[in-house]
Amino acid sequence: MSSEASLSKRIKRHVIGRSRPYFAATAPGFESVCFKELLALALPMENVSAIPGGVEFKGRLIDCYQANLHLRTANRILMRIDQFKASSFRQIEKKTAEIPWELYLPSKSSPQIHTTTKHCRLYHSDAIGQRLIKSISTHTIKGTYNGGQKEGIMSKARIFVRGVDDQFTISIDSSGENLYKRGLKMHPGQAPLRETIAAAALLQAGYRGTEPVIDPMCGTGTFSLEAALMAKNIPPGWFRDFAFMGWPSFQQKKWEYLKQQCQTHFASRQTPTIFASDKDPTACKLLTERLIENRLTDVIKVISQDFFDFLPRDLTDQTGLVAINPPYGRRLENRAKSDQLFIKICSRLKREYKGWKLILISPNKKLTQKVPFKLTKQPITHGGLRPVMMIGIIN
Numbered sequence: 097m098s099s100e101a102s103l104s105k106r107i108k109r110h111v112i113g114r115s116r117p118y119f120a121a122t123a124p125g126f127e128s129v130c131f132k133e134l135l136a137l138a139l140p141m142e143n144v145s146a147i148p149g150g151v152e153f154k155g156r157l158i159d160c161y162q163a164n165l166h167l168r169t170a171n172r173i174l175m176r177i178d179q180f181k182a183s184s185f186r187q188i189e190k191k192t193a194e195i196p197w198e199l200y201l202p203s204k205s206s207p208q209i210h211t212t213t214k215h216c217r218l219y220h221s222d223a224i225g226q227r228l229i230k231s232i233s234t235h236t237i238k239g240t241y242n243g244g245q246k247e248g249i250m251s252k253a254r255i256f257v258r259g260v261d262d263q264f265t266i267s268i269d270s271s272g273e274n275l276y277k278r279g280l281k282m283h284p285g286q287a288p289l290r291e292t293i294a295a296a297a298l299l300q301a302g303y304r305g306t307e308p309v310i311d312p313m314c315g316t317g318t319f320s321l322e323a324a325l326m327a328k329n330i331p332p333g334w335f336r337d338f339a340f341m342g343w344p345s346f347q348q349k350k351w352e353y354l355k356q357q358c359q360t361h362f363a364s365r366q367t368p369t370i371f372a373s374d375k376d377p378t379a380c381k382l383l384t385e386r387l388i389e390n391r392l393t394d395v396i397k398v399i400s401q402d403f404f405d406f407l408p409r410d411l412t413d414q415t416g417l418v419a420i421n422p423p424y425g426r427r428l429e430n431r432a433k434s435d436q437l438f439i440k441i442c443s444r445l446k447r448e449y450k451g452w453k454l455i456l457i458s459p460n461k462k463l464t465q466k467v468p469f470k471l472t473k474q475p476i477t478h479g480g481l482r483p484v485m486m487i488g489i490i491n
Contacts, residue, residue, distance in 0.1 A: 103198060103344075111199050111345040112157050115142070117176040119267065121150040122169055125474055126296045130169045133299070137166055160270050160340060161351060165333040165358070168295035168322070171274050174256055174267035175200075183217045183262045188227045192266070197235035200268050202344055205232060207253035216259040224257060228266075253339065272339035279335035280321055280390055288315060289421050289457070293476055293485070294322045295332065297455045300472075301417055301487050305329070305363075307453075308416030309370045312403035317383040317396075319419040319455070320372040324395045327369060329361045335390065368397035371411045375402040403441070407448055417453040418445070418490075424459035424483070434459050439466050449490050458484040 122130045131146040134153060139162055141155040150170070153159075163173045177200060180191040201207065209225035218224060232255075254269035276292040298319070303309070305327035311320040325332055334355070340346055374380050380400040387393045399406070408418070422441055424434040438459060445454065446468050454471065457478075458464045464473055464484050471488035 106196070107199050107345045110196070111343075112347065115154055115156050117143075117152060117154050118160055118163065118270075119150050119152055119174040119176065120163060120167060120170040121172050121174065123171065123290070123293060123296075123477065124149070125476065126169050126293070127151060129296045129299055130167060133167050133169055134163065137162060139163075157340075157345060157347075158350065158354075161338075161354060164271055164275065164338050164340065165331045165354065167275065168299070168325075168332045169292050171276060171292060172269055172271040173275075175270050176265060176267050178266040179264065181263050182259075185218065185223065185227060188218065188224060188264070189231065191264075192228050192231040193234070195231065195235075195266065197232045199345070200343060201232065201235075201253055202342060205253050207232065207255045209255050209257060211257040211259075213259035215261045216264075217262060218259065221257075224259075228255060228257065253342070270338065270340040270343075272337065275333065277336065278321070278325075278332055280386060289318045289478060291318055291322055291332070293478070294318045294419075295326075297419065297485055297487060298322055298326065298417075301419075301453050301455050303417055303453075307369070308412040308414050310408060310411060310416065310418045311370065311372045311420075312374075312406075312418065313420055313422055314372040314374045314383065314398075315376075315379055315421070317372050317379075317386070317398075319421065320370050320383070320396050321386075321392070323370050323417075323419075324392045327365065327395050328363050328392070329358075331358055334358070365395045368393075368395055369412075369416075370396045371399060372396055373399040373401050373403065373406070375400070404444060408452070415451045417455065418449055419455040420445075421457040422459075424481075431459075435463060438463050442467050445469075445490055452490050454486070454488055454490050456486045458486060460484070 120130055120134065127146040127148070127150060131144065131151045134144055134151055139155060139159045141153045141159055144151065144153040160173055160175060163170065178195050182188045182191055209228050211221035211224045213219045213221070256267040256269060258265045276290045278291050303323060303326065309320070309323045311317065314320055372383060377400045380398050384398045387396055387398070420441060422437055456471065461484055464486060467486065469488065469490050471486035474485045475482055476485050
C-alpha cells in the first residue's frame with residue numbers, strides 16, 4: 097500500500113469516522129440560544145452542554161459540517177484534537193509531537209497559533225506557539241494527503257491552544273472567517289451589528305420566519321437579511337466557504353449532498369414580509385443591490401424613508417416584529433443627540449406600534465430606564481461599546 101493510500105485510510109478511521117468533541121464559540125450571553133439551535137438540528141450528537149463562551153458537543157465530522165452551515169449564533173466551530181497536562185516547554189514539545197498533524201492539516205502548513213493561558217506555569221504565548229509550529233512542520237513535511245480538499249480553498253489554518261491550571265486543550269478551527277461573516281454584504285456600514293447577535297435577537301424575540309418584520313433604521317440591513325434567511329429556510333453558511341474545505345479529510349461529495357438537501361427546503365414568498373427602510377438613500381441602494389444579487393427580493397422590500405415619516409399600517413395590516421439598531425456613538429455628533437433620538441424612537445413606538453414584538457438596541461444602560469414599556473435587557477459588545485439589547489412586546 098502506498099504512503100498516500102495508507103494516510104488516506106488513517107484519515108478515514110481517525111478523523112472522518114470517529115466521534116470527537118467540538119466547541120461552538122459564541123458571543124458572551126448567547127450560549128443558551130446556540131445550545132437550543134444545536135439541539136433543534138436533531139443531529140446524532142452526544143454530550144451537548146452550554147458553558148461560558150459557547151456550547152460543547154461530541155459528534156462526527158459530518159456534524160461539524162452541519163454546525164458550520166446551520167448555526168446562526170455561533171462565531172466559530174473548533175474541533176478538539178488533544179488534551180494534556182504540561183508544566184514545562186519540554187512537555188509541550190513531547191505532547192504536541194505525538195499529535196498526528198498530517199491527519200488534520202495539508203502539506204507544508206504554517207498555521208496561525210492562538211494561545212491563551214490562565215494559572216499556568218507556561219504563559220508565554222509566542223514560545224508555546226513556536227513549539228507547536230515545530231511539531232506541525234515535522235509532521236506535515238513528512239507526509240500528508242491532499243486528496244480531499246476543495247480546489248482553491250486552502251486558507252490560513254488556525255490552531256487554538258487553551259491552558260488552564262497547566263491543563264492544555266488543542267483545537268483546530270473548522271470555520272475560517274468568523275461565522276458572522278455570511279458572505280452576503282459587500283458594503284459594511286459605520287456600525288453594523290454582527291449577524292450572529294442579530295440572529296440571536298430574532299430567535300429570542302420568537303421570530304419564526306412568518307410574521308411581518310419592520311427594520312426602520314436598517315443601515316446595511318443586518319436584521320432584515322438575517323430575518324430573510326430564516327423566512328426562506330436558507331442556512332446562514334449557504335453563501336460562504338469554510339476552513340474545513342481545506343482539510344485532508346474534506347468530503348466534497350458529502351458536502352454537496354448536504355447543500356442539495358438544504359435547497360429542497362428553501363421557501364419563496366409571493367409578497368415581501370420584511371420591510372427595510374432608512375433615510376439614507378445610498379444605504380437603501382446598496383442593500384437593494386445585495387438583495388438582487390442573492391435572490392432575496394421576494395421576501396424583503398426596501399424603502400428609502402425616515403422612520404418618523406411612515407406608519408406600520410402603511411406596510412402591513414398585521415402586527416409583527418420591529419427591530420431597531422439606532423445610530424449612536426460615532427454615528428452621531430454627540431451623546432446628547434443620541435439620547436434625544438432614542439427617547440423620540442421610544443415615544444413613536446409606544447404610540448404607533450402597540451402590540452408589536454420589539455428588538456431595540458440602547459446605546460447605554462442608563463437609557464434603558466427611559467423605555468416606557470417592559471423589556472428584557474442584555475448587555476452586548478458592539479464596536480468597542482457596551483450597548484444593551486432589549487426584547488419584548490410594546491404595550
